[in-house]
Amino acid sequence: MKATLERTDLLKSLTHVHRVVERRNTIPILSNVLLRADGGTINLKATDLDLEIVEAVPAMVELPGATTVPAHMFYDIVRKLPEGSQVVLETTSDNATLEIRAGRSRFTVQMLPETDFPDLTAGEFSHSFSLSAADFRKLIDTTQFAISTEETRYYLNGIYLHTVDAPQGQQFRAVATDGHRLAQAEVPAPSGSAGMPGIIVPRKTVGEIQKLLEDPEASVQVELSDTKIRLTTGSVILTSKLIDGTFPDYGRVIPQGNDKELRVDRDEFKEAVDRVSTISSERGRAVKLSISEGRMILTVNNPDSGSATEELAAEYEAEPLEIGFNSRYLLDIANQLCSDTALFRLADSGSPTLIQDNTVDDCLFVLMPMRV
Template sequence: MKFIIGRDQILAPLQQIVSVIEKRQTMPILSNVLLQASDDQLVMTGTDTEIQIVSKINIESILKSGEITVPARKFLDICRLLPPAAEVSFELQDDKVKLVSGRSRFSLSTLPAEHYPEFNESNYEYDFVLNAGKLKKALEKTVFCMANQDVRYYLNGLLLHVSNSRLKLVASDGHRLSIYEDDIGQATGCESRIILPRKAVQELSRLLDDPEAELNIQFSNNHIKLYYKDVVFSSKLIDAKFPDFSKVFNQSFMSPLLIQKQLLREALTRVAILSNEKYKGVTFDIAGDSLKLSTHNPEHDEAEEELVIDYQGEPLTISFNSQYMLDAVTNLDSEMAVLTIASNASSCFVEEPEQALFKFIVMPMRM
């Protein structure tokens, strides 16, 4: 196996693959990247058995075909630290790989390619095309609400609901919820709900760097596969049912509260400095055209700030986790924020004044 490749050509695909590979592995070969060179193409594969990324690079200088696995992070670090526009000569000699670039020489240990684990995939029932920028935005507006290591494992992921030409993404950690809904741009003829694992969502969000590119998505009940430029991304799915969140919409609400996003964000950040470090609670006192934010902590420190708002409803006092409210407000694209609290004070909708594609729901807390 022997080929010559430009450092700049291999670096980005190698970074994408290494991000999937776990640092601590039960099987040593999972720390390696699989390299397959043949027919003017280098195919690189990385997996943690739950997620797999396959990247294809067209190169003319394949002097000898073959396949081998090399330590992924070491290979990446070597390529990363070489000067830009450098050329790398890659040659397999016995059970070592010799890397030569200019005056630099490296020798890497290898493991046989035939021992590399196969990523078992099912037959894909659904198939549709989506703009990559659309999915990237949908992920950005929902990913921060996913749970992390929750015992309700279905919350450690993201619901992807395809209903013919509509796409809906939902994430929740049980205390807050984000919903993004958009048009796919074509009739898919499919009606399905799947849950993507947390790591797959994060890697996918990192991978989609071209908003103009097209994305071919295939999925079944157990797996999802996405074709993006020269990359094939596959992941297992969470086998569970996402909780029914539709009830939160079917209730009566108080008058909406309109406020400048930036003012609310800055005031919340300041007041939260003196909140209880564990609970991060901030109290909202809403009356007329005034919103008073206040907080205190066990050390008897207190903070208070008053803001001008547009509100026609009844006076109200309610408390929220300041970080949850900040995350929701920060993720709005508009200059104004609309807060709508349920009549029974069980939830607060945070959205934009115009009909936006997304909305956030934050549950109140007892102070």
């Protein structure tokens, strides 16, 4: 194999691809990235057996061929090469090492045969549709923070994607929950998504998708089955296994009868929670909201370090209420709201609270209270 390509193009692709590779691998070939030179491109491929990313890079191929080299070392070498340089990749005659040349720099790295490289065979995809990168990114950004990290409840370790019938037409919805909070976002369902199976996309895959959807103007081709999802955007193809489990009936935890409405300036609220929580303990993180007509008082008491209070103007006309929340969870939700005013729908101090944008209703958040 011998090919020449731009360092910038190679680095951009390696940045996408090498992240999939775990730094510690018991199977040596999984530490490598596959390079396949053919026609006018080099295809880079990396996998951890659950997730696979393939990206094509334009190249001048003199001698077609394929090999694998250590992914993180290759990325570090290319990253440190001079900007604007041309990189030559050439396998040595004994087929044991790959030579990397750029300007006056020259490296040789050990190779493993490409025949050992595993293929995450996709199988048949039952549904295929196209979605704008901006819409897909919105679904992920709005719900990702609520993904559970508790490995025993593995079916919560991802985002649940499915279609639902709504008064405004069919919607493509994303939901994530960790049992303490729930985040839901939706966009109009794209053509071809009707009847798709409900799927749970794993946390690691969600993170990689988020990084690939850099261009909001781009379009994403989504193909899925009961066990796998494949996304194609630009020159990148991402294939991932799905979480094999049943997502809980989240509709049962979304409160329907919360009749006490509280409206507060989103930015003022966010900053106030951030300030008073400075004094909260790492373990507790509790902030108490004392809500009465026209105002809200935020209080944090930490027996080890002191206390903090702050008063905010608020629109509230129901009977006074005191309720406690985890301050970090409140901030996570406040950061996802888009309108200037946050709307809280409350029932009592022991029941889940519904939090939404005051003007937009395509996202909602549910937060369980804490005892304070």
